[in-house]
Amino acid sequence: ALTESDTERDSVMTMPMNAGLQMVILGAYNEDFDAFRHDHRATYLARVNAHPWMARMLAGAELASPVRGIAGVPGYDRTAWGPGWALIGDAIHMKNPIVARGINEALREAELLATALAGGINDDALAGYAAAVRAHVHGKALNARMLERPDRWMTPGQAATLSAATATPAGLARYLRVEYDDNYGFAEFFGGCGDTSSPPSP
Structure with missing residues (x-):
């Protein structure tokens, strides 16, 4: 939740x-x-x-472990490939850990890289991989930015859409598709109130 x-x-x-x-x-x-x-x-x-x-x-619950925290994890985007090499996961891009996407994206991008290189390692294949990564993470980067600082990046329309959706199990499941469904993203969930400004390119 x-x-x-x-x-x-x-x-x-x-x-x-x-x-x-x-x-x-x-x-x-x-x-x-x-x-x-x-x-x-x-x-x-x-x-x-x-x-x-x-x-x-949490009424009546007991704290079962020490409270641990991390401070100010900076995000970044790096070049996804060069002559004979390519990066995946956090090596390319780091978003706020609030969305807990690191392992999922590393595995998905390993699949994208394997698909791109199936015909051999060359610049066109690696450039195609970088484009696929960008398409894959674009909406997820917007979602992470919005959740990280809703006071800066969440519009009233987005807040209303998210609040209404997450009030029901079905709506919450639909919102989670933004992170876990390659065929349904930020723009699809938020529709006309989605911010489609581009994050930095890998």
Whole structure:
């Protein structure tokens, strides 16, 4: 489950783990990190529980592990290929880890590279691979940017579309296709309110 509220600056995600545990991820803005440095455990718990649905879910729960965090992971895009070599996954592009796409994209891009090189290693094949990677990650990069800083990159129309969709299991499943379905992306989900500005080229 994923939530971004109008009243809280943070994103909160949760997923079930083994042994009855529930992983709870809090995404905060870089400029809020001083509060976490002062007391990251207390700040984490307070900000997670500031989301009403999360507070209800966690009522009576006990923290089962230390609170761990990472600060300000910068994104980047690199050239995807050169004479006789090619990159995949995080070696080409790094998006905000909020979308948890690294392994999935590395595996998918390995498939794209294998397909491109099936007829031999040459510049045309590698350029074709780079184009395929760009098409594959374009909408996913827009989605990651929007989730990373909704205050900067999410339009009111996108917020309304996302809020309505994620209120139902079917709508949430449709939104997750943006990340996991090559044939359904950011533009398809958001329609006329989708931002189609281009991220940097691989």
